[in-house]
Amino acid sequence: MNGLLILPILIPLMTAIALVLAWNHRAIQRRISVAGALILFLAAIGLLTSVSSDGIAVVQIGDWPAPFGITLVADLFSAIMVTMTGLMGLAVAVYSLSSMDAPRESFGYYPLFHVLLMGVNGAFLTGDMFNLYVWFEVMLIASFVLMALGGERVQLEGAIKYVTINLVSSALFLTAIGILYSVAGTLNMADLAQRLNSGDVDPGMVTALSMMFLIAFGIKAAVFPLFFWLPASYHTPPVAVTAIFSGLLTKVGVYSLIRVFTLIFLRDVDYTHTLILVIAGFTMVTGVLGAVAQTGFRRLLSFHIVSQIGYLLMGLGLFTELALAGTVFFMVHVIIAKSALFLVSGAVYQIAGTYDLKKLGGLYKSHVGLSMMFLFPALSLAGIPPLSGFWAKLTLVRAGLETEEYAIVAVALGVSILTLFSMMKIWAEAFWKDRPESDEAASDGLPELRTSRAWLALVAPIIALGALTIVLGIAAEPFFVLARDAARQLLDPASYIQAVLGGTP
């Protein structure tokens, strides 16, 4: 279906336009924002069902034929990612209603939020290298402003690091695209896949290029040793922003890595994918060790983002059908669980007025429900059965055992234990122990949670995401089948090429 494929880009754009038109009317903006996110989510589900029943969907924008124009492609993996974007967009749009402060709302938070969603969806759907770069820029520019919006001192400090490192990565990405074009003479991904693997291109050149893309995307995805910008900046903006960043932005980097290393750079799999596997191991370990040492709620979670990226790359590095299925499943799981945890940290902040674990405490006594909302995603992240993280890790570990990569399996299991340890640290410090005396709760300018409706907007997304991690765990089978089909498509570049270049409607 033609129309369905363009909708995940058009809907956020239209929403953003409507939001700008309603600039001075905050109440209307809030409604438009949620409505737009809801429609986007429904459209994404529509796309996913259509792709899973009819196969890879392709649109040639402007009706220009394939290697010349811009192609939008949705295979199962893309469609799953777009659906996750819709889900996160909806959850965070609702959450923003009672967590975003009035000044940020009136300086364009909502339009930027939807522009960000548009950029992310564009990156997931495009089938053209340069167009991917453009979507990255759309997404990054929106994220720069979201990161700095509000202009608090820490925020600007974080934003400077974030902007600088991302500009370096974009410059590298663009350079790599330039070289790629001079080598292959095309930037359409399907066409690239054909030409670079055909034999008349120097394999050494292809490997060198693949390393440039690995670094460029690696910075965006925050892999070892290029992750340092993430824990330095992610804890500074408001929680709603952190949640959407953690759920989507690094995942776009991982998505791009998976896309190019399953479709285009397949000349020297032994070298490139082994390297990715090594990077995956280091990413897991450094991320989790960083997390164990932290005492700030959000900083700890930020280091965990890095650690989880390692698991995602592990599946790509192993490069079997089971491993990639594990990666896809893990992606869905980690987006949901991680964002739920960030949203809980925001709710805790609104109750207690601090992110510092040393000053928090006694939340189990005063807010049992919220504690449960933390506990389930946290255990899921650590991989406790029967929650979603368990199946995701089990799949990856099995894939590792099948390919006899015992070192990475050992690392993955060890990191799981440390993950559990640091999650329990948050549990013990913030929820279990008594609240330390002396401190007065300081809520600086955040909307008060006096009404039950405001409270509902805050916890409804958390409950929904938490429930999803449980559902993903208990009824893993249908989701796993979907992930497996997506992995099968990823490992079969011929069908992607066929869909884009030949036999298009």
Place this chain on the structure above:
Amino acid sequence: MKSVILSTATRYLLPLLLLFSIFALLRGHNEPGGGFVGGLVASAAFTLFALAHDVERARAILPLNPRLLIAAGLLIAVTSGLIGMLFGEPFMTTAWDSREIPVVGKMGTPLLFDIGVYLAVMGVALTIIFSLAEE
């Protein structure tokens, strides 16, 4: 600083620049020019007026708030892409009217897209310039 020479000259330059910006916009489909350049020239016209008088008066002669210009421009550009979809073609496919119109040439969705770009560029440039000038 107010300059009589500048404010008098602006009185003649403003309409000329605006006319030129529309000329550049319409010319743009087959020859150098286009919505982007046109939008920049138009925002230069209003910036000149803001320099000669002040930003408040420049805002007053602008028919729309620059922010609304951005939204309107984007809306028009997106609409130009959607028109093709009405005929069952992919997004952004051009649709043409076969009749020739003097000066403009053939009418089609690319012109509509360019008008959208013109407004959006003008809106962005003026938003930036006006906010900086008001600091």
